[in-house]
Amino acid sequence: LCKIADEKGFTLALVVLWSNYVAGTWASQLDKERNVLPEDCRQAYYQKVIATFDAFHPIYFIGGDTDFPTQPTIDTYLEAFVFFEKHSPNTLKTIHIKGRFEEIPATIVEHLDLFLYQSGHNSAFLNMPYYLAERFYQRQPQLPIINSEPCYEQMGYARHVYGRFGQKDVRKAAWQSLLAGGSAGITYGAHGIWSWQTSTATFAEEIGEAFDRPMIWPEALSFPGADDYGFIKQLFELLNIQELVPCQERLIDADEQIRMAAIAGRKDALLYLPSNTTVRLQGDLSTATVTLIDLNTNRFLKPKLTVTDGITVFHPHNCHEDVLFVIQIKE
Structure with a gap:
């Protein structure tokens, strides 16, 4: 699948340690740390990832949807950064942090090639696309900035709040992110795609962020907001915009x-x-x-x-x- 994507012109973004695999994170606590990757397995796992995927020149997201509540949590990510820098020196590396979060330890920032932030899916914090872009734009050293997870189209509001994000909501999040400092790129999400939702599949509506049930993936493929994000790229190319x-x-x-x-x-x-x-x-x-x-x-x-x-x-x-x-x- 990665080979097909690479041939189609995609730049792969591969997450090495999603937060539920790292001790101390919000996700591993929710999971009662049942899936935390043992320390004596990690080095072999890192090597397997590099051997399998380095040929595609991916961006490695060392962590996914994470926070940094304990020193062992930070140390686990640092261990991975150091390993990947040594054994995959020619790939870009970053970390995908949890929603509405801006605190990245200085020891991890030293290893980042770009900043990712997540404005998230909570209807009570609609200022996050531009607020977090501004915050990361003010940081030193200044790095390329991407909103790696704005609200997804037709995703239910977090915390059981009634309502869903529509086409205009995801378009607004994109433009506010790009013009407030996060101009290195933008992520589009269609609710139902990431879970490959089917008519018979279950969906965990009661745990975590508690999102409403998504539409099935063939319907999500045709959500109109994707065209808005494609329009942004075409407009930037037409105007020859390299940076804002x-x-x-x-x-x-x-x-x-x-x-x-x-x-x-x-x-x-x-x-x-x-x-x-x-x-x-x-x-x-x-x-x-x-x-x-x-x-x-x-x-x-x-x-x-x-x-x-x-x-x-x-x-x-x-x-x-x-x-x-x-x-x-x-x-």
């Missing part, structure tokens, strides 16, 4: 959900507006080329703007959902 630099300071009295970032190395910028309102920016954009993209329909439109005393005002538009302003500054 957050520039919230250009916004005047804007809600924090509204995000703005400059395109690195250029004066151009992207502005994401989740809901229709007036937006005021520092600077005169009267000579700029500004395109309004209706992200619900992917229509390209011309926005209404005025400039007074060096302040540009984008007036309410006619789109029904979220939009993206592409601001291209003439040199």
